[in-house]
Amino acid sequence: MIKFLDLKKINKVHQAEIKTAVNQTINSGWYLNGKGTKSFEHDLSRYIGVKHVIACGNGLDALRIILRGYIELGVLSEGDEVIVPANTYIASILAITDNKLTPIFIEPSEDTYNIDCNLIEENISEKTRAIMLVHLYGKIIWQDDIKAIAKKYHLKIIEDNAQAIGAEINNVKSGNLGDAAGFSFYPGKNLGALGDAGAITTNDDKLAEVVRTLGNYGSKIKYENQFKGFNSRMDEIQAAILSVKLKYINEENQKRREIAQYYCNNITNSNVTLPKCKNINSEKNHVWHLFVIRTKNRDELYKHLTNLGIETLIHYPIPAHKQECYKEYNSLIYPITEKLQHEVLSLPISPILEEEEVGEIVDCVNSFVPK
Numbered sequence: 001m002i003k004f005l006d007l008k009k010i011n012k013v014h015q016a017e018i019k020t021a022v023n024q025t026i027n028s029g030w031y032l033n034g035k036g037t038k039s040f041e042h043d044l045s046r047y048i049g050v051k052h053v054i055a056c057g058n059g060l061d062a063l064r065i066i067l068r069g070y071i072e073l074g075v076l077s078e079g080d081e082v083i084v085p086a087n088t089y090i091a092s093i094l095a096i097t098d099n100k101l102t103p104i105f106i107e108p109s110e111d112t113y114n115i116d117c118n119l120i121e122e123n124i125s126e127k128t129r130a131i132m133l134v135h136l137y138g139k140i141i142w143q144d145d146i147k148a149i150a151k152k153y154h155l156k157i158i159e160d161n162a163q164a165i166g167a168e169i170n171n172v173k174s175g176n177l178g179d180a181a182g183f184s185f186y187p188g189k190n191l192g193a194l195g196d197a198g199a200i201t202t203n204d205d206k207l208a209e210v211v212r213t214l215g216n217y218g219s220k221i222k223y224e225n226q227f228k229g230f231n232s233r234m235d236e237i238q239a240a241i242l243s244v245k246l247k248y249i250n251e252e253n254q255k256r257r258e259i260a261q262y263y264c265n266n267i268t269n270s271n272v273t274l275p276k277c278k279n280i281n282s283e284k285n286h287v288w289h290l291f292v293i294r295t296k297n298r299d300e301l302y303k304h305l306t307n308l309g310i311e312t313l314i315h316y317p318i319p320a321h322k323q324e325c326y327k328e329y330n331s332l333i334y335p336i337t338e339k340l341q342h343e344v345l346s347l348p349i350s351p352i353l354e355e356e357e358v359g360e361i362v363d364c365v366n367s368f369v370p371k
Contacts, residue, residue: 002348002357004311005188009352014244018194021240031236033216040239043246044199050176052208054200055234056215059162059184062198063095063132065230066158066180069211070130071099072227075156080129082158085115086319086337088134092160093320095182096132104128105321105329107336111276113292113344114141121149130156133178135164137275137315138190138256138289140174156180161201163289165191166253175201180211185242190256190289191249197238252351256288259349259358263291266362271295271370273343290315294343297370302345308364313346 011018025036041053056062070076078100084092086105096103104123109116114136131150133141150157157178164174165183175181185197200211210227213220218229257280264277273294280286292315295301305312319337321329347361 001309001311002353002361004313004346004348005350006352007187007192010192010350011194013352014248017244018241021244022237025236025240028236032233034236036236036239036243037234040234040243040246041199043243044201047246047249048173048175048201050181050201051203052201052205054202054208054212054215055239056198056200057230057232057234058196059160059182059186059198060091060095061215061230061232062182062184062200063091063158063160064098065211065214065232066182066200066202066207067095067099067101067130068214068230069180069207070156072210072214073206076101076129079127081125081127082130082132083120083123083128084132085134085136086321086334087113087115087340088136088160088320089162089316090320090323091162091184092132092134093326097326101129102127103320103329105332105334105337107334108136108340110336110340112139112141113137113275113340114139117141117143117146120146124149124153124155128153128155130158131178132158132160134160134162135167135174137292138164138167138287140164140167140169140177140285142169142177142285150178158182162186162189164287165189166249167285167287169285176203179204180207185238190253190287191242191245193238194241195235195238197234197242198232199234253287255351256349257283257286259353260286260288260291262358263347263349263362266359267293267365269366269368271297271368272301272365288349290346291349292344292346293365294340295345296343297368298343298345300370301365301368304368305361305364308367310361310364311348314344315346317341 087108159181162184180202183199185193215232218227261280
């Protein structure tokens with residue numbers, strides 16, 4: 001069986017360094033808000049090229065706290081609208097509704113699966129206060145006119161950068177394109193912890209101060225609470241692990257690009273639609289967190305690959321607006337998003353996949369014949 005993502009094997013590559021870092025943390029006797037977290041924040045700040053990094057508990061919290069920070073600063077208020085792609089993981093939407101804000105769903109482009117930037121301006125209303133850009137599957141979604149639109153309508157740009165760490169466009173990395181960004185270090189991400197962890201990035205001094213306070217129970221001084229905050233802090237062990245793995249993120253992202261290029265060059269099955277990929281090895285705007293193909297016979301292909309020992313996943317089988325928890329949006333219809341739901345299939349892609357395994361996956365996809 002070729003696993004979709006072999007986390008044990010991925011982390012074994014860095015096992016010696018991780019064990020050393022974890023042991024140092026254990027022996028320090030300091031496990032929260034210590035030197036390890038500050039060191040990781042500093043390293044990530046330098047890597048992204050952003051002024052402030054605030055570590056937190058997970059990627060959802062990162063987005064929730066950013067929006068809450070803007071509420072505390074008077075930029076947002078209950079009922080305000082946030083433009084967000086309809087084709088995204090539910091965390092993007094949960095962060096909005098958790099803050100009693102209103103998501104305005106926008107269809108994706110069929111070419112990129114990311115939000116169709118050409119539809120943003122026509123969906124801005126008097127209540128719109130922010131645009132949440134999700135760099136889905138590891139590909140940056142950005143057009144030069146996005147900032148112009150945001151400036152024209154006085155909107156904040158928030159990046160959901162859970163899947164695209166290391167991607168860049170015009171020499172600027174994702175997480176430093178908008179006003180603030182949320183990162184996830186869930187174990188399966190390109191930069192994954194050995195547990196939950198996340199971070200917020202921003203160049204806004206006021207927002208940075210507020211979100212750091214919010215994540216620590218709303219407190220800057222112990223037992224004095226300025227805000228009704230959260231308990232969302234990265235522990236020192238996860239910070240130590242991430243500091244080790246951050247050193248290798250460019251190398252591992254490049255390996256993902258090479259696998260993606262091989263897939264694109266060698267999957268020739270006419271029943272399969274590949275992602276747009278011309279010169280992957282020279283393109284920095286995609287870090288291939290996921291390699292997502294499409295077919296009208298998705299369930300058949302899934303079974304075919306499973307029977308041949310290839311593990312695949314579906315990202316995401318039910319869009320947020322059709323989830324039971326969002327009954328108020330169930331009547332909405334987004335044809336492209338819903339079409340993708342029935343066609344997408346993610347192939348294995350990770351820096352530890354071996355050449356023979358990638359070749360076997362290609363052969364198995366090419367051997368698929370719909371009934």
